[in-house]
Amino acid sequence: METILDVQNIHTFIGQYHILQGVNVRVPQGSITALLGRNGAGKTTTLKSIIGLTPPREGKVIYEGKEVQGARSFDIAAKGIGFVPEHRAIFRDLTVEENLKIAERVKGDYLRKRDFIFDLFPDLKRLMTLSGTALSGGQQQMLAIARALVPENHLLLIDEPSEGLAPVIIEHMMKAIQLLAKDSTIVLVEQNFLVASQLAEYYVIIEEGRSVQAGNMKDLVNDKAAIHRYLGAA
């Protein structure tokens, strides 16, 4: 399978702290790849380094065959990468509709994608005129994912989609992500191993800023020792 994203040995600093000390992630086109690891391992920083919000000092980020590390994040995003951050980052002062419209990269993106988004998240339709603050956690997560769907994105970076959500909503979110995976490639950061194992085909484990193990999710599910060692789950 063709590789859409190839992260090669990146080192990222935040201030003076050496957060990523050699992370490798290879993402096959059309797959869901989960970044796993304990709290503070560097999963979120890996996503941010890919999109250029915390540019890596060393190493390469190759997206669709081109090196993008060092470019400004809006340029990287404009190449077709959607970012759904942890805590959703919904714009409070904008209405739900404006939160979607702002993501337009080409005029008319929003109108083209509107029906698709409402099919995926019917709840959003009746919330359009509300401000971003009025939404519940689950609605905010839907909006954050919907926002990444407005422009033509080939790769979605989704950070902790299940965080702080009720089990019913997590299930709904998982279905939505599976549906999205039919058209685009997804890199997922997920603390909840159960969720990650059901969604992803591939995984990369990050431990103290280094990628330590990668492979097929099916193999990891049976590798109880690795799960216990790196993820602390039984």
Next chain:
Amino acid sequence: MNTFLRKNTVLLITLAAILALFIAAAQGMEKKDFVITLLRGLSVGSLTFLVASGFSLIFGLLDVLNLAHGTLFMIGAYIGWTVFVRPDTFVDLLTPLALILSGFALGDVYPLLATRIRFGLSLKRILPWALVFTSILLFGWILPRYPIAIWNVGNYGQSPVTYSFMADSGTRLPVLPAAFTEISAPLALIGLLLASILGAFGLALFNNTAQPLKLNWKKFISFAILLLVALLTFIFNDSLTAALTGLSSNWLFVIAVLVATLSGAGLGALIESTLIRPLYIRPIYQLMLTLGMSAIGIEIVRAIWGRPEFVMPKPAFFNGSGGVCPATNFADWWANNCSTILLLDGRVRVYNEIFIPIVGVIVLISIWMLLQRTRLGMVIRAGVQDREMVEALGINVRRVFTMVFALGVGLAALGGILAAPSMGLSNAMGESLFLNALIALAIGGLTNYPGAALGSVLVGLIQQFIIKYGQIGIAIPFTDIIFKPTPPLVPASTVLLMVIILLILPNGLLGKKE
């Protein structure tokens, strides 16, 4: 509705208390005094708002406390004055200015150029310095020799004060001499262009962190436009001067307002893209930089326009006198362009107390529409909250930063030129209004746009009421004492209002809770 009341109880009580205070203040004076004081308050409030709103937009989106904002307000006033009173000087300045800016308009090209040229490490360190140094040398050699028809601050008879007075009394202004004698014209023009490009390239190399990915013709548009402007203004210098001098003072005033506002915006864009941008990661340095710029700005104004205060003449539209003036109704005023109009027996100055507040309201509504109805406004509102996320959506936030900085400084400069015929021009005009603006923002809510308007109006009103009561005195109830507030109480009263409001509502009247 109930939840709105519950959530905003403190705010509503505070607003009611302020309203009650103004009603009480109105009771203590005659109707005509009240009208005049109210309109003066709105006038000062409008000017304050122009400074405060720009400052707050910049702070909200860029996190930059632009301490030079008051100075830029003042510079707007002086630039507008120059266009209005000495159009010949203004036209002479256009060519060198366009050339100086042209190099900086290529800002996006330099990083790419730097990656194309391969040089060794030592050359890489020296090159930016060498370029900037050469550029400074070139500027230093050419600019003093470049002929510009300008007044002489050292000679009272040829100083801005005299020219301002002559323009006001309708005396024809003398023609100022200027010709290429010390330097040949082509050498001066090409030299300035070269100096600008070298300087901008050098500065870009200092701050070369990330490169744009592609180069296209769009990146050259502004450069080409500036070159064209330089060339045209050079060729048609004399006819342009004659055209401006021949214009009626009303049209000249409109041009002065436009030029001052646009120069403010241009200056803002230049400051943001060259000086502020490298310092986003060092906020304290930024603070020191803007403070320094403020001091430098004042010294530059002193050097160019001199220290004495003077007033810019009002355009003919607001300057009629004699005969039926002051006008008693709007039709009379329209027919005679009286400088004053009688409202409820109070003599109101049309420019100061009616025109300025109207402009204030127009700006308030236009910026509000810009923020609420346009994509740029949407990006600004989103960026105030979360810049990173806006960038991650594929939006060039840096360009929006430059635009907002330009808009903010442009608003301040607009305030400056509007204030020039009412407050007059002085080296201190920026400082005092900037202080007003900061207090207004603290009262209204630091990054809240309607809050900036509300705070500015409150500051303007309270100051003018205290000034008025300084003249007529406040009768203290149940006693025979008449209290007359002294002038130092004018600024003190606004600070007191700020302290009280911040004690009750720590985020200001309309500021959001963090």
